[in-house]
Amino acid sequence: xxxxxxxxxxxxxxxxxxxxxxxxxxxxxxxxxxxxxxxxxxxxxxxxxxxxxxxxxxxxxxxxxxxxxxxxxxxxxxxxxxxxxxxxxxxxxxxxxxxxxxxxxxxxxxxxxxxxxxxxxxxxxxxxxxxxxxxxxxxxxxxxxxxxxxxxxxxxxxxxxxxxxxxxxxxxxxxxxxxxxxxxxxxxxxxxxxxxxxxxxxxxxxxx
Amino acid sequence: xxxxxxxxxxxxxxxxxxxxxxxxxxxxxxxxxxxxxxxxxxxxxxxxxxxxxxxxxxxxxxxxxxxxxxxxxxxxxxxxxxxxxxxxxxxxxxxxxxxxxxxxxxxxxxxxxxxxxxxxxxxxxxxxxxxxxxxxxxxxxxxxxxxxxxxxxxxxxxxxxxxxxxxxxxxxxxxxxxxxxxxxxxxxxxxxxxxxxxxxxxxxxxxxxxxxxxxxxxxxxxxxxxxxxxxxxxxxxxxxxxxxxxxxxxxxxxxxxxxxxxxxxxxxxxxxxxxxxxxxxxxxxxxxxxxxxxxxxxxxxxxxxxxxxxxxxxxxxxxxxxxxxxxxxxxxxxxxxxxxxxxxxxxxxxxxxxxxxxxxxxxxxxxxxxxxxxxxxxxxxxxxxxxxxxxxxxxxxxxxxxxxxxxxxxxxxxxxxxxxxxxxxxxxxxxxxxxxxxxxxxxxxxxxxxxxxxxxxxxxxxxxxxxxxxxxxxxxxxxxxxxxxxxxxxxxxxxxxxxxxxxxxxxxxxxxxxxxxxxxxxxxxxxxxxxxxxxxxxxxxxxxxxxxxxxxxxxxxxxxxxxxxxxxxxxxxxxxxxxxxxxxxxxxxxxxxxxxxxxxxxxxxxxxxxxxxxxxxxxxxxxxxxxxxxxxxxxxxxxxxxxxxxxxxxx
Numbered sequence: 061x062x063x064x065x066x067x068x069x070x071x072x073x074x075x076x077x078x079x080x081x082x083x084x085x086x087x088x089x090x091x092x093x094x095x096x097x098x099x100x101x102x103x104x105x106x107x108x109x110x111x112x113x114x115x116x117x118x119x120x121x122x123x124x125x126x127x128x129x130x131x132x133x134x135x136x137x138x139x140x141x142x143x144x145x146x147x148x149x150x151x152x153x154x155x156x157x158x159x160x161x162x163x164x165x166x167x168x169x170x171x172x173x174x175x176x177x178x179x180x181x182x183x184x185x186x187x188x189x190x191x192x193x194x195x196x197x198x199x200x201x202x203x204x205x206x207x208x209x210x211x212x213x214x215x216x217x218x219x220x221x222x223x224x225x226x227x228x229x230x231x232x233x234x235x236x237x238x239x240x241x242x243x244x245x246x247x248x249x250x251x252x253x254x255x256x257x258x259x260x261x262x263x264x265x266x267x268x
Numbered sequence: 269x270x271x272x273x274x275x276x277x278x279x280x281x282x283x284x285x286x287x288x289x290x291x292x293x294x295x296x297x298x299x300x301x302x303x304x305x306x307x308x309x310x311x312x313x314x315x316x317x318x319x320x321x322x323x324x325x326x327x328x329x330x331x332x333x334x335x336x337x338x339x340x341x342x343x344x345x346x347x348x349x350x351x352x353x354x355x356x357x358x359x360x361x362x363x364x365x366x367x368x369x370x371x372x373x374x375x376x377x378x379x380x381x382x383x384x385x386x387x388x389x390x391x392x393x394x395x396x397x398x399x400x401x402x403x404x405x406x407x408x409x410x411x412x413x414x415x416x417x418x419x420x421x422x423x424x425x426x427x428x429x430x431x432x433x434x435x436x437x438x439x440x441x442x443x444x445x446x447x448x449x450x451x452x453x454x455x456x457x458x459x460x461x462x463x464x465x466x467x468x469x470x471x472x473x474x475x476x477x478x479x480x481x482x483x484x485x486x487x488x489x490x491x492x493x494x495x496x497x498x499x500x501x502x503x504x505x506x507x508x509x510x511x512x513x514x515x516x517x518x519x520x521x522x523x524x525x526x527x528x529x530x531x532x533x534x535x536x537x538x539x540x541x542x543x544x545x546x547x548x549x550x551x552x553x554x555x556x557x558x559x560x561x562x563x564x565x566x567x568x569x570x571x572x573x574x575x576x577x578x579x580x581x582x583x584x585x586x587x588x589x590x591x592x593x594x595x596x597x598x599x600x601x602x603x604x605x606x607x608x609x610x611x612x613x614x615x616x617x618x619x620x621x622x623x624x625x626x627x628x629x630x631x632x633x634x635x636x637x638x639x640x641x642x643x644x645x646x647x648x649x650x651x652x653x654x655x656x657x658x659x660x661x662x663x664x665x666x667x668x669x670x671x672x673x674x675x676x677x678x679x680x681x682x683x684x685x686x687x688x689x690x691x692x693x694x695x696x697x698x699x700x701x702x703x704x705x706x707x708x709x710x711x712x713x714x715x716x717x718x719x720x721x722x723x724x725x726x727x728x729x730x731x732x733x734x735x736x737x738x739x740x741x742x743x744x745x746x747x748x749x750x751x752x753x754x755x756x757x758x759x760x761x762x763x764x765x766x767x768x769x770x771x772x773x774x775x776x777x778x779x780x781x782x783x784x785x786x787x788x789x790x791x792x793x794x795x796x797x798x799x800x801x802x803x804x805x806x807x808x809x810x811x812x813x814x815x816x817x818x819x820x821x822x823x824x825x826x827x828x829x830x831x832x833x834x835x836x837x838x839x840x841x842x843x844x845x846x847x848x849x850x851x852x853x854x855x856x857x858x859x860x861x862x863x864x865x866x867x868x869x870x871x872x873x874x875x876x877x878x879x880x881x882x883x884x885x886x887x888x889x890x891x892x893x894x895x896x897x898x899x900x901x902x903x904x905x906x907x908x909x910x911x912x913x914x915x916x917x918x919x
Binding site for chain 2: 083086087088090091094095097098099104105106109112114116117118120138162176192193194195197198200203204217218222223226235239256
């Protein structure tokens, strides 16, 4: 256990990954896990609402009439891939290769943008056919659940860009590594939420 | 011109009470501005308080806000009781009465009880576990300012736009746009959502603090019981508050964007809201009571001069209560008619809560058994709590019996029950904690004469006020009725209840007067340990220096400070050299973020979406600008630490 004891509060433990090597990093990463826990409950409540509202269409369009299989399959593949590419960015970070790391982060952000683009496109398409949030309980729940996820992804993209800028300016150090790691946790979490959206919203929505 | 006039007459509410409110708000604001300017305190206010990230100062600001809100909520209560004193009273109109019971409930739970527990945990937890601050001091300041500006947003509704009037639970369909047009309910939704973000952040902050920042040697099972209570509270906050966010968020979508979550005509279901609300609401009850339990677990051993009886059982019961609290929410609406099986589950779960709670009460009593009890003010509040909570607990079990609940539901029996546990439990606990830790916060002792007058008036007033409400409920008086006819046979009991409420009001005035006289004629706490107490915070001078501990102590058992005193020590071990202390820098951003959230909330309330968007964009800009800020902390040099310690007569 090599510890840089130049300052009691800023001790760096080199036996741990960079992001966890300081006390501050450890605290913030644990805190972010708890944040994700509460975000999970947040989505759980939205899922419960959606499951109850699924058939409350009030004479409006049903999920069967609305959902477009190639569209949501494309969204799913893109988002899953982006989670993988962020994993590669973390892999590069662990090997202390800044350039590779930023490259994979750029690719992740681009995939995220195409996901959001497809989703916005999907929503606009629904709206033009009269399927608005104010049409029925089902559509309220659909737009709110999927929209909340989309808003999370959008924020994640901006966040990721700002971390890329900081990595570019400051290089890899315990602080930037911790920030990049936390965005990664957030991104993977959103990926998992999407897996549930796929299997709770879209898949049952198009099955008889 | 008439359009402008019409707008203004809706914007500024003009009734006798509101104009009274305008005048008092105006006068208080002018007085504050005058004092700050006259004594050149603006810089001091900004540097020492508004930008502070010190948990002790944030705790004091929470305490101040909680007491102010207790006053506001108390005035609401007195107006309610005045209206109900005689049958057919026209002191308040129905609409006004609805607004007042709504703001009374909302303020007392979310803007009085919550900041009071946050005050206690902020002031005590880091000192008690041997930490220099919380895990995320900057976030802690954000939490406070979001709470503060959320509370301001709700309070401003009284004079601008109109107060919410759909009850503190804000159930649809009443709270939907169709039945509650106007900004009132928007104030409710926005203010709670804004302060709710702060609450969740506090939960995360303190959970990490307690799990990761305890002094070396302080294992979880050596931790003081108050910190254990806060740990359980934080778990409840993290897992309960999202349900409230969603309940309110969906209602917000209904009101702002015409969604149909809770409107039956559009395929919605109002019971969805009720379920989501109480999935938060019931854990919330424990979120506010568990810290009170923690406070009593500190006070009783100190003033009985004995170690806490059954430490392990106390921890187990805390965690059991925290977990069971998630399985009882439906007992708030057995009358939904979910069926005998569902109601039975929730009835039994609700009754089960009484078991760990009973364990706690008995353990406090066993701690007192054969102790050398000192009846100080904090201890008096504990002694008043026990019978009070026992009655409140017993009526709680009565309410939990689902078939019988169909009779009690939403009657004054229920009103009496929850006031008994929330006042007798939470408020008594928080007052006890305030008296107990006051010397640690401010370095002065509180006088006892007025405190005792306040104690007796508040306590006797409590029984006079709420005992009559049990029979009133059984006689058929339902909650939230703004008046009643003379022939119901309710008049005498209502009159007694009103007298009791005013006795409590006097008690509050005495309590405040006691505090004011103590400040005017301060008796300094020179030892740092005025109660001869047991836990680590009492090893520090009062008030604690901003870095708390010059050296982080090594912990060898429970009641760490008591153990050191038994070994003959009078202060913490100071044989090791002092090293520079790593501390967070003050920042004005949390305050500004509160202001921006207030602006956004205000915009949403009046459907001024441009203003709302400007506020939200400001929030996002602030978040990113903080992310690019790297110079956020500093080191207190050894000389400065030595100098500060010497001022306290320590080395």
